[in-house]
Amino acid sequence: MTDPLIDVRDVAKEYDEGRAALAGLTLRVRAGEALAVRGPSGSGKSTLLNLIAGLDRPSRGSVTVDGLRVDELSESASAKYRRSRIGMVFQFFNLLDDLTVTDNVLLPAQLSGTPRAQAAARAAELLASLGIDRHAGAYPGRLSGGERQRVAVARALMNRPPLLIADEPTGALDTASGMDVCELLRALNADGQTIVLVTHDLALAEACATRTIELVDGVIARDVTAVTR
Amino acid sequence: MSGRVVPRRGALGRVVRAGVGRRRVQTAVITLTTLLSVAASVLAVGLLVASQAPFDRAFAKQHGAHLTVQFDGSAVTAEQLAATAHVSGVDAVAGPFAVSSVRQGTPEGAPPGFEPPPLTVAGRTAPDSPVDEVSLIEGRWAEAPGEIVLEAGARHPDMRTGDGLVAGETELRVVGIAESVGESAEAWVVPAQVAGLAGAESDYQMLYRFTDAAASADIAAGRDGLAAAVPPGAIAGTQSYLDVRQTAQENTAAFIPFVTAFALLGLAMSVLVIGIVVSGAVGAARRRIGILKSLGFTPLQIGRAYVAQALIPASLGAALGAALGNVLAVPLLAEVAEAYGTATVLIPLWVDVTVLAGALAVVAAAAFGPALRAARLRTAEVITMDQAAVGARGRRVRHLLGRLPLPRSVTLGLASPFARPGRSATLASAVAFGALAVTFAVGLGSTLIAMKTDGDPDRAGEVTVRTMPRPGPVPGDTAPAKAADPAAVASAIEARPETESSFLAAKTQVGVPGLTGGTPLVAYEGDSAGSAATMVRGRWFDSPGEAVAATRFLQATGVRVGETVTLAEQGRTVRLRIVGEIFDLGDKGMAVRTGASSVAGLKARFLPAEFSVELKSGTDEARYLGELNAALKPLGAEAAATEGGKSSVVRAMQALIAMLTLMLVAVACLGVLNAVVLDTRDRVRDLGILKALGMTPRQTIAQVLTSVAGTGLAAGAIGVPLGVALHGWVMPEMGRAVGTTIPSADIDVYDVPLLALLALAGVAIAVIGALLPAGWAARTHTARALRAE
Structure with a gap:
């Protein structure tokens, strides 16, 4: 069996106030999987996501992504890890309002120092494949929620990361736009993109994920692999 | 009964205290800014008042002579001189007194080569006179030939009443020590004695007070009037009380022009920086203001709270500044005390009180505008206000800058000032003032060094x-x-x-x-x-x-x-x-x-x-x-x-210039720091996004620093020429204050390489001011920043 893309071992996370967000969680995710993480508020979903993304460090245990010990990275190395190994999609899009769609999408490549022509070609390719190339010169404020989330996905995929993390990607969208994003994630996963998806939405999890875990009080209460999707 | 319940005074006090405690950077900036401007103002006004007061008081008490005139004894008669009392503009007159310049004999035990200076001796029967009422300090007035009264400033430190003194060929006995503030003479004898001292015919001395004598032009007009009233060539020489006063206070007088310039700079910076700070505090606390208003705080209470938040640290800074100004004045005023032989001269209390009250009034006025804005904000509007409107500004510039072949973190930083042009303009003003102060200080220092060398013709050759x-x-x-x-x-x-x-x-x-x-x-x-x-x-x-x-x-x-x-x-x-x-x-x-x-x-x-x-x-x-x-x-x-010249006054000036400049630059840096802190706080979500996308801490620091570097460069380009202009205005004033003309070569100290270096002062101030917030931005927790919507 090949090494998992994500290997979370016995991870605990306690905040300063003593509250335990994760309590000895172990999780392995293989490349090509689409994992949905579900659970009630305060169950540790966002904490798990932050640990995988290198935005936070565990109090105990280890987090390895694509062979890299994320929990041991320095601030600088952690930033470089996020640039090259993961793409992130947020509930509220987190686009920079004063940059055009293209400029937003280009950011990860520009921060990595990718040659301009190469980055521009990749951005154009992504915008076209996601159907938002007509908005290339527009500012995010003029787009619909679904279109903004597509821009966010394009930006997340800019540096061809092995892992795409999506935090409630349909949480701020209407039903139609939510379905649209769901289709997009499914298509990406079908093309081999590994996805970790945090969601409250059972329908989204069932539609997009190949596997669903449910967290309760910082541990995995259920781990279900879909037979078919 | 309808209407909201207005919170009581105690609640307002708690809001003010919480505001002061919560905004520590802003509190520190206001305290230090006020401290600097008050210290420099107290020093400038205090020196001006305290250095002139002893002379003016003593001069008025003695009815000192505005003009002391020596007439050629062979060209004019005593009657003609007595008639000059009726010349237009003459208010009072004393004389004619016989006067002569006599060489003192070398005292016993004097070192080889010592030569006592000549003594100006006047013949007067009594110290009392309508003009120049000489004060007898020791002994009595000369009553007979062979007796002499010495002016306090002219006597040798070891000389006492009863001692002998040789004037010309004549042996005299010192019977008294007296003081003439206007320095009409250095010694007095009975009139009959004067002619015998010099071995030649004596001249006449006349002492005049004029109706108008405040300016040198008044004195010159008086002198011209007298010259017209006597035969041509009769006036052998004159001495104006303005020159005597200038000589007596030259060391302190030299400080006044540049300390005043620093005081005005400090005051302008106070207004600016306090305006920035309070505006920033209002801008950053719109939501808080909305909550306070929804709780029932009146617009007046909100306005008062923000003025009070500025006045509390400003009062502390002003009190410390007044104390510092007094401490700095002590060594300078000690010289004044020594010059007049008075007890320690201190800055009058009214100067401290006036400057302090004035500074606090300026602070209150600077805070009032933003406070009023806070008070007028509509409750519902501020509670729901977001940052989208701000982000819309400067998009085109940001887009264009993104095309430059520079790292993205740098182009993002360079575009930042265009998003908030108002805040950028105030930041630029603070930096421009700092660059102005540095340029001015470098010019002052260079001119003082040049003056020390060029103003000493006795040190020539290697x-x-x-x-x-x-x-x-x-x-x-x-x-x-x-x-x-x-x-x-x-x-x-x-x-x-x-x-x-x-x-x-x-x-x-x-x-x-x-x-x-x-x-x-x-x-x-x-x-x-x-x-x-x-x-x-x-x-x-x-x-x-x-x-x-x-x-x-x-x-x-x-x-x-x-x-x-x-x-x-x-x-x-x-x-x-x-x-x-x-x-x-x-x-x-x-x-x-x-x-x-x-x-x-x-x-x-x-x-x-x-x-x-x-x-x-x-x-x-x-x-x-x-x-x-x-x-x-x-x-x-x-x-x-050949040794270089040494001057304790120049050293004291250089130390004071360095200290005042450092304080102004520190205030400019704090102004930048405050603006960047506010900007970083406003942009924390953007920072979180960029960090989530992989912006490294170093790139974050580069972004924050470049966000002020461009502004710093532009501000430096404005501040440097203003500093050069201020230097060009202050230096001749300093020269005039000490009665000299500073050569233009010593004023033109700015060459092109120096100006280029000084232009970078703006960048340096901006970058130094932004370093701390850049570090904070780099350390900002990404996940927390992303939640900061």
């Missing part, structure tokens, strides 16, 4: 040869009893092949009609054209009968370049034509310099001479000195490398 060597530092090492023969020393110097040129200068003090006491006279022999004197106007003397003089001498005597001046010694006189005004800060700016042959007729006794030697290019100075000293030792002379 080597100085003394015909009377100074005693060494070894105890018991004494100077020789007599000076070496100048001719033999000159031969020894000329014999050295490395000698390029040399000249000899000897000093003494002689009388100048109208001026009280001795006037320094420097007589040159040899190639003195190569002396280091810096000409203000005219030229160096090159013919017998020509002389050059320092600015203050020309002011004090009213003589202009091209006119003649009379020098007197024991009844002998010579007339010299002034052909040049030189920049000379030594000898209180009163020296006259001429060729030795021009003043040979005075038969004055000179101090042992010094040779100034210019060496040929490439000469090994140490070797030259060794070989020359071997030749000079048998002659009793000594050569040494």
